[in-house]
Amino acid sequence: MTDFQSIINNIHNHLINEEVKGVVASYIPELFKQDINSFGIFLQHIDGSTYSAGQAETPFSIQSISKVLALSKAIAFEDNRIWQRVDVEPSGNPFNHLSLLELENGIPRNPLINSGALVIADILLTHLKNPKEDFLNYVRTIANDQTINYNTKVAASEKRTGYTNYAAANLLKSFKNLTNDVDDVLDFYFHQCSIDMSCSQLAKAFYLFANSGKCVNNIQHIPVSQAKRINAIMLTCGFYDEAGEFAFRVGLPGKSGVGGGIVALLPNKFIISTWAPGLNAKGNSLLGMQALEQFTTQTKLSIF
Numbered sequence: 001m002t003d004f005q006s007i008i009n010n011i012h013n014h015l016i017n018e019e020v021k022g023v024v025a026s027y028i029p030e031l032f033k034q035d036i037n038s039f040g041i042f043l044q045h046i047d048g049s050t051y052s053a054g055q056a057e058t059p060f061s062i063q064s065i066s067k068v069l070a071l072s073k074a075i076a077f078e079d080n081r082i083w084q085r086v087d088v089e090p091s092g093n094p095f096n097h098l099s100l101l102e103l104e105n106g107i108p109r110n111p112l113i114n115s116g117a118l119v120i121a122d123i124l125l126t127h128l129k130n131p132k133e134d135f136l137n138y139v140r141t142i143a144n145d146q147t148i149n150y151n152t153k154v155a156a157s158e159k160r161t162g163y164t165n166y167a168a169a170n171l172l173k174s175f176k177n178l179t180n181d182v183d184d185v186l187d188f189y190f191h192q193c194s195i196d197m198s199c200s201q202l203a204k205a206f207y208l209f210a211n212s213g214k215c216v217n218n219i220q221h222i223p224v225s226q227a228k229r230i231n232a233i234m235l236t237c238g239f240y241d242e243a244g245e246f247a248f249r250v251g252l253p254g255k256s257g258v259g260g261g262i263v264a265l266l267p268n269k270f271i272i273s274t275w276a277p278g279l280n281a282k283g284n285s286l287l288g289m290q291a292l293e294q295f296t297t298q299t300k301l302s303i304f
């Protein structure tokens with residue numbers, strides 16, 4: 001029997017003393033206020049048992065991690081039609097890169113880069129009666145936690161500084177791959193990214209991807225086949241242009257965000273989430289990447 005608690009404690013205690021912790025994201029001013037020394041780990045086993053270390057209950061801005069949750073909601077509406085508007089290939093470029101979008105006629109490489117996530121946001125705007133309220137309720141439902149909320153200060157900060165997202169949305173619109181108003185799509189997207197969640201809330205929200213599309217309350221939200229596809233996209237596209245490195249070092253499907261969060265999972269086994277705001281040069285949590293590499297190395301639990 002694996003002693004998950006001891007392993008997580010040891011990883012946390014070892015890494016918390018690292019001198020090099022990365023750089024807190026500054027291009028969204030509100031995120032720059034985060035404490036570089038924050039660090040939490042949470043493990044949700046599929047059998048219901050949980051293990052944590054450090055600041056596992058402290059909420060933070062999940063940012064791009066929200067793209068996976070939005071994708072799962074959009075798939076529930078569109079099923080395989082969704083792949084006509086967004087591809088499933090790694091981009092090999094930073095998350096906000098635009099050149100490929102123009103070369104490939106407005107079809108984003110995958111739903112986890114910004115342009116792809118904007119298309120997903122457009123789909124949700126089309127299907128949801130009260131998009132921001134309905135999406136938040138969906139996240140609360142799958143995580144079984146009604147306290148989860150938007151951080152309106154972060155959303156406003158992104159709206160003020162998200163020039164590349166404005167460019168991407170207008171480019172998508174010019175290729176007729178957005179059906180709703182550009183400003184409405186961006187407003188929803190900025191709010192989606194601003195959701196505050198803790199490591200424990202994230203792990204519970206991602207339970208459905210480790211449990212064949214069923215959430216912690218055993219409700220089927222997406223088909224088994226789509227849960228498999230979302231996990232595949234996380235493995236190949238979940239870490240910007242460092243997805244190959246994460247697969248190589250950690251060996252789990254997962255998703256990162258520039259708020260310093262990472263969530264990863266082993267289907268039918270567990271979900272593990274980390275939060276450390278200091279980022280590496282690729283925009284992924286420096287300590288989070290190290291923690292997850294150490295975890296799969298010590299437990300010998302990965303998809304490989």
